[in-house]
Amino acid sequence: AQTVTQSQPEMSVQEAETVTLSCTYDTSESDYYLFWYKQPPSRQMILVIRQEAYKQQNATENRFSVNFQKAAKSFSLKISDSQLGDAAMYFCAYRASYNTDKLIFGTGTRLQVFP
Amino acid sequence: NAGVMQNPRHLVRRRGQEARLRCSPMKGHSHVYWYRQLPEEGLKFMVYLQKENIIDESGMPKERFSAEFPKEGPSILRIQQVVRGDSAAYFCASSQLTDRVNTEAFFGQGTRLTVV
Numbered sequence: 001a002q003t004v005t006q007s008q009p010e011m012s013v014q015e016a017e018t019v020t021l022s023c024t025y026d027t028s029e030s031d032y033y034l035f036w037y038k039q040p041p042s043r044q045m046i047l048v049i050r051q052e053a054y055k056q057q058n059a060t061e062n063r064f065s066v067n068f069q070k071a072a073k074s075f076s077l078k079i080s081d082s083q084l085g086d087a088a089m090y091f092c093a094y095r096a097s098y099n100t101d102k103l104i105f106g107t108g109t110r111l112q113v114f115p
Numbered sequence: 116n117a118g119v120m121q122n123p124r125h126l127v128r129r130r131g132q133e134a135r136l137r138c139s140p141m142k143g144h145s146h147v148y149w150y151r152q153l154p155e156e157g158l159k160f161m162v163y164l165q166k167e168n169i170i171d172e173s174g175m176p177k178e179r180f181s182a183e184f185p186k187e188g189p190s191i192l193r194i195q196q197v198v199r200g201d202s203a204a205y206f207c208a209s210s211q212l213t214d215r216v217n218t219e220a221f222f223g224q225g226t227r228l229t230v231v
Contacts, residue, residue: 101148102148103158105157
């Protein structure tokens with residue numbers, strides 16, 4: 001069975017600095033998708049970034065980028081130029097490539113941003 | 116195009132009552148996923164439905180929980196005889212699954228169930 005592990009329950013960063021959130025996963029599949037979701041206090045799940053396992057190039061969305069290491073089964077999220085609005089819970093998620101959008105989530109990392 | 120709509124946002128039930136949570140998927144979406152988030156935890160998959168069919172219920176508790184997605188109307192997650200341990204946020208997501216590369220599940224804002 002696939003599992004997703006986030007080993008950092010909490011992280012903090014100063015405004016304008018860079019922070020990296022860790023995620024590892026376990027799967028026997030070779031083709032799959034990985035995601036980072038942001039959950040602010042409103043509880044809304046917001047997709048931050050996605051990565052297809054068959055793509056070697058790391059995904060980037062503005063200030064958010066990932067370091068995808070397929071052999072190590074690692075998928076970390078880097079937030080550059082952190083802003084106060086980035087404070088939230090961040091969840092790493094795995095989705096198999098076969099016919100489903102079912103997601104397996106990690107336990108989350110709470111990110112605090114200090115001015 | 117309205118997003119995934121869940122109601123109610125907050126639901127309080129006494130132990131032993133029934134809870135009904137509703138999810139209207141995005142327009143054009145025929146796939147619905149229910150997740151449960153216990154306090155300070157991540158989302159855990161419960162069930163995946165297509166119109167009138169349960170595709171994957173591997174995350175559903177064996178008793179008291181059921182889900183449906185009728186041909187017309189919203190998807191319903193039903194919890195019978197609620198207990199304190201059912202207190203959680205329940206999220207619904209919907210997707211289209213017509214394009215395997217770009218498909219994405221969109222989430223509702225969740226229903227927070229409190230059992231007193």
